[in-house]
Amino acid sequence: MATGRTHRPATRSRGIPEATVARLPLYLRALTALSERSVPTVSSEELAAAAGVNSAKLRKDFSYLGSYGTRGVGYDVEYLVYQISRELGLTQDxxxxxxxxxxxxxxxxxxxxxxxxxxxxxxxxxxxxxxxxxxxxxxxxxxxxxxxxxxxxxxxxxxxxxxxxxxxxxxxxxxxxxxxxxxxxxxxxxxxxxxxxxxxxxxxSIELQILAFHEQRKAGEDSVQDSGPPAPAARTAAADRKGPDGDVPAVMPA
Amino acid sequence: MATGRTHRPATRSRGIPEATVARLPLYLRALTALSERSVPTVSSEELAAAAGVNSAKLRKDFSYLGSYGTRGVGYDVEYLVYQISRELGLTQDxxxxxxxxxxxxxxxxxxxxxxxxxxxxxxxxxxxxxxxxxxxxxxxxxxxxxxxxxxxxxxxxxxxxxxxxxxxxxxxxxxxxxxxxxxxxxxxxxxxxxxxxxxxxxxxSIELQILAFHEQRKAGEDSVQDSGPPAPAARTAAADRKGPDGDVPAVMPA
DNA sequence: TCATCTTTGTGCACGCGTTCACAAAGACAT
DNA sequence: ATGTCTTTGTGAACGCGTGCACAAAGATGA
CATH class of the missing domain: 3.40.50.720 (NAD(P)-binding Rossmann-like Domain)
Structure with missing residues (x-):
């Protein structure tokens, strides 16, 4: 994920948690798809599945926007599309x-x-x-x-x-x-x-490196012996330059 | 940020927290830059500044990898480059x-x-x-x-x-x-x-929408009266249908 | 009007991540 | 050796985010 990098410690903007804001576009996308198929209403369960999240989380997210659902029925698709769009500021140019x-x-x-x-x-x-x-x-x-x-x-x-x-x-x-x-x-x-x-x-490249980490973990799950990191102990200065493999990586991305 | 989307509930892979893994590439990039300038060692404070994070966080992150620093001195740049590369699985193809x-x-x-x-x-x-x-x-x-x-x-x-x-x-x-x-x-x-x-x-487009949300918030910071999320308390029925802005959207649930 | 059924909205508990603050560790000078 | 100074490594507290589980709300039918 691209990470927001602002020193705002806990910017609960207008009460809407950052994590929720990050999911709103996801919901909006799923809702737009439903709207195009002229689906009138959806339950939190269905919408959550479409957006790939937990239904309780979705309901809690929407609760920060207000009570836009109808118990026993679900959410009105068009109405929700509008509300989320407005909340995200997408009604303007x-x-x-x-x-x-x-x-x-x-x-x-x-x-x-x-x-x-x-x-x-x-x-x-x-x-x-x-x-x-x-x-x-x-x-x-x-x-x-x-x-x-x-x-x-x-x-x-x-x-x-x-x-x-x-x-x-x-x-x-x-x-x-x-x-x-x-x-x-x-x-x-x-x-x-x-x-x-x-x-x-x-x-x-950060995303790829994160994937590589997990990939390596999966691959070495059985045959890993750690190879004990060269004891970080006694190391005067620029002493032991080189890992077990011998050489260090090449260069950095532009 | 691009977000990892795996249903692994809390994959503390080999004890390294996911959040830490996501930052390792950042450290690696900063370290590589230092390495190219032939800087032999860095303190957590300096490196943290270069990577745009808190120094305590950086130290804790490194502590998951092992004790690679030297108290009173800092971290050996080349050594750390190698260790992180290996941890991320970048020593292989x-x-x-x-x-x-x-x-x-x-x-x-x-x-x-x-x-x-x-x-x-x-x-x-x-x-x-x-x-x-x-x-x-x-x-x-x-x-x-x-x-x-x-x-x-x-x-x-x-x-x-x-x-x-x-x-x-x-x-x-x-x-x-x-x-x-x-x-x-x-x-x-x-x-x-x-x-x-x-x-x-x-x-x-998700990233842009998140930016738009904050942008809108900044823009309306002076002219907004918060209007407090419609008190979850007394609300008869489909009564107060309308955003803080005043106008009502297209449709509503019947 | 009353009973039943569905689905929302949320109180609560738990766990991860962040940050503070400090003791332990080593470097270095005397 | 001993003391001082710097910087690491981490214990502990706190806050945010997540998910469970359930009561409240409304729809629907008799």
Whole structure:
């Protein structure tokens, strides 16, 4: 999961727990699917199954929004779609800028899920002058120099960073200075932002590494003998460099 | 964040808490950067700052791996890089297949972070016959028909799904049947898998929606009067149907 | 009106994760 | 050796999130 990285200690925003907020989009997706099939009502049990969660959890989540269900019947699909959309702020238009139009940035620009739900790609920004003017996903890429203008002219408050790691913090700083207060970061770096700015990160390689951990565990469940970590004891300085295998890994991702 | 979605209730794998495992890649990245600058040792305070976490948390995390620090000095960078790499299973080679070579799949194939850390793109698979044979990121795309062969021949245990939502579950089933036990899902769907299979999902639009929620909250922070969640107490029936905002949505339960 | 049946909404208990705060451990100087 | 200083490793307290289990609420039918 991309992890929110804000120092807000326990931001129970307006009483809605963060964990619940993170699940609302899931419910919304399931409800939208039901709505398209013209299903009028669902029980917490059915909806929970569709969203892949526990039904008690779902009911408790909805209870934070208010009492929108009818006992003995369930929840009205259309009504709930509206309530969750409103709660998430999807009834309004959110202009978004994507900075860094490489492979990933271009893929994001083309991603349908963007446009669908209140999010509108207001601009694509790249530092490469050669990219300027080139259309990606039907939108002309603009140069980084224009960043501040774009943010202000369009009232953008959400920025997506898809640049290489080295440029991310700098881009982030400029976005924030220009007025952006929410950032979705795809660059493999920890971003530092002032209070009041939300950052969520999506990190490919972290996800893979977590999977690898579990995978290794499954594989070695029978034949593992731990190999006793080279006693961390007596180690003067840069003494024993090298693990049992001999050499250390290569390099880091860009 | 992409959220792990496995029904393992509390898989304290080998005693290492899930939350800690999720942070290890973060530490590893910071440590690798230090290593490249030939920094010999770091204190928990410094490393924690670089990784964007609390130092006490970092120390506790490391304590699950063993006692790798030296009191009064800190941690040996190279040694720790090795230990974490080993713990995460990055000292071995993980062949990975990417299924669904659209915009996103292609971007993933080109992503540097893949190759760098023990992960090797073993094959690119797509259902479109027109894609077959076409090279993406220097690898020829293969047709879905080959999926089972590819998995078995290469001993692939990690699969990445970057297909449209509609195809995801089916692809997932085939991957699992062929022997894949870890899946990274980019398709906006809830995947159902048998026990023993790990699924992590990365969902663009969910991340954006969570940001929108907080963004909306910030925007309305001054003009909002809280309106206290409709007192769960006295509410006759379908009485107060209307959000704090005042207006009523489309429909209501009969 | 009353009885029955379904499904919500929630009180409660439990466990994981986070953080504080401090004692133990080692480095280093004298 | 002994003392001082730094930094680790962890015991303990706390808070959030989860899930059970049940009472309350409403629908439905006689």
């Amino acid at each position: 959110w202009p978004v800028v994507i900075v860094g139009i490489g492979n990933l940035g271009a893929a994001l620009a083309n991603y349908g899920g963007f446009a669908s739900r209140g999010f509108r790609v207001a601009a694509l920004i790249d530092a490469d002058p050669a990219m300027a003017g080139k259309p990606v996903a039907g939108i002309a890429v603009q140069h980084t120099d224009e960043l501040e203008h774009i943010i202000e002219d369009n009232g953008v408050s959400i920025g997506v960073i898809a640049t290489p790691a080295g440029a991310a913090q700098q881009v982030c700083d400029r976005l924030v200075a220009a007025g952006v207060t929410s950032i979705l970061n795809f660059a493999p770096t920890v971003l530092t932002v002032p209070d009041g700015v939300d950052v969520r990160k999506v990190d490919l | 993980w062949p990975v297949v990417i299924v669904g070579i659209g915009n996103l799949g292609a971007a993933l194939a080109n992503y540097g972070g893949f190759a760098s850390r023990g992960f090797r793109v073993a094959a690119l698979i797509d259902a479109d016959p027109a894609m077959a044979g076409k090279p993406v990121a220097g690898i020829a795309v293969q047709h879905t028909d080959e999926l089972e062969h590819i998995i078995e021949d290469n001993g692939v245990s990690i699969g990445v799904i970057a297909t449209p939502a509609g195809a995801a579950q089916q692809v997932c089933d085939r991957l699992v049947a062929a022997g894949v036990t870890s899946i990274l899902n980019f398709a906006p769907t809830v995947l159902t898998v048998p026990d023993g299979v790990d699924v992590r999902k990365v969902d663009l």
